[in-house]
Amino acid sequence: MxxxxxxxxxxxxxxxxxxxxxxxxxxxxxxxxxxxxxxxPAKESKSFLLELTRRKVGFHYEQVDVADAKEVRNWIANVERELGTPSLIIPNAATVTLASACEITSMQWAREMRINLDGAFHLAQTCANRLLHHSRAGRIVFVGSWAASTPHPNMAAYSVSKAGLRMLCQCMALELASQGILVNEVAPGYVDAGLSKTIWKKNMGLYVQSRKKVPLRKLISPEEVAAQVVHLCHPQNKHMTGTTLLMDGGLSLLC
Ligand SMILES: NC(=O)c1ccc[n+]([C@@H]2O[C@H](COP(=O)([O-])OP(=O)(O)OC[C@H]3O[C@@H](n4cnc5c(N)ncnc54)[C@H](O)[C@@H]3O)[C@@H](O)[C@H]2O)c1
Incomplete structure (x- = not known):
């Protein structure tokens, strides 16, 4: 280690x-x-927390709805008490609703914005303020998506939320630069996991099609996304802020 x-x-x-x-x-x-x-719920975190225990690092799990600013503030206060002020901040929670812009309900639209965009904002803002309070440097890395700049059918809410996230990243990067807080985004293409995998499980044809579409003919693993997040937090990264690290296997070159 x-x-x-x-x-x-x-x-x-x-x-x-x-x-x-x-x-x-x-x-x-x-x-x-x-x-x-x-x-x-906490019971679903057990096997993962066991993996962290094996690595002999401190950990904290909390059930939290990022759409709720107060829950996020309480979560951060509890983390600060147990593990110290977080200086590496990764807003990553998201959901996706597959529905056309004409069919998505206003409730579905609002929920997606509240999780993907507001949720990321609540975490980034509260943690940045804690760092400013302690005059400490830090790193924020938003997990965005190539969908922020490439329109997809039936994913308007997701794409709009991720486009908003990209501008939030740039605005916060500008405001926090002088305080030593670097703010960046990793924007993956098709990851063979999580949200995409859930969609592909229901439609194997789409899985094969997606794979073929990527110019590099490969899907991304979650570990590869993680490596880029770590890369942006590396102490030797002293000058990248407000950037999007696009890792889409060349997908956006097709558009
Ligand atoms: N999988 C992909 O192909 C892909 C591609 C590009 C970007 N991304 C981005 O990667 C990030 C992680 O997605 P993933 O693919 O691992 O999906 P995932 O579904 O495995 O992980 C998302 C997690 O967010 C949690 N979550 C959902 N709503 C929440 C809420 N209100 N409060 C707190 N937690 C909540 C879920 O329970 C889940 O554990 C997302 O930001 C997603 O947009 C994924």
């Missing part, structure tokens, strides 16, 4: 999802204490 992030705490929303877990383990492997929040 490397000690690159020893004495640092990473906080990850949607941390029981496929990409969230890979990010948690990647930071634990480098010595960070890991705080996970997810809407899933």
């Amino acid at each position: 490397s000690e690159l992030f020893k004495n640092k705490t990473v906080i990850i929303s949607g941390g029981l999802g496929d990409i969230g877990k890979a990010i948690g383990l990647a930071f634990a492997d480098q010595g960070a204490a890991v705080a996970i929040g997810d809407i899933r």
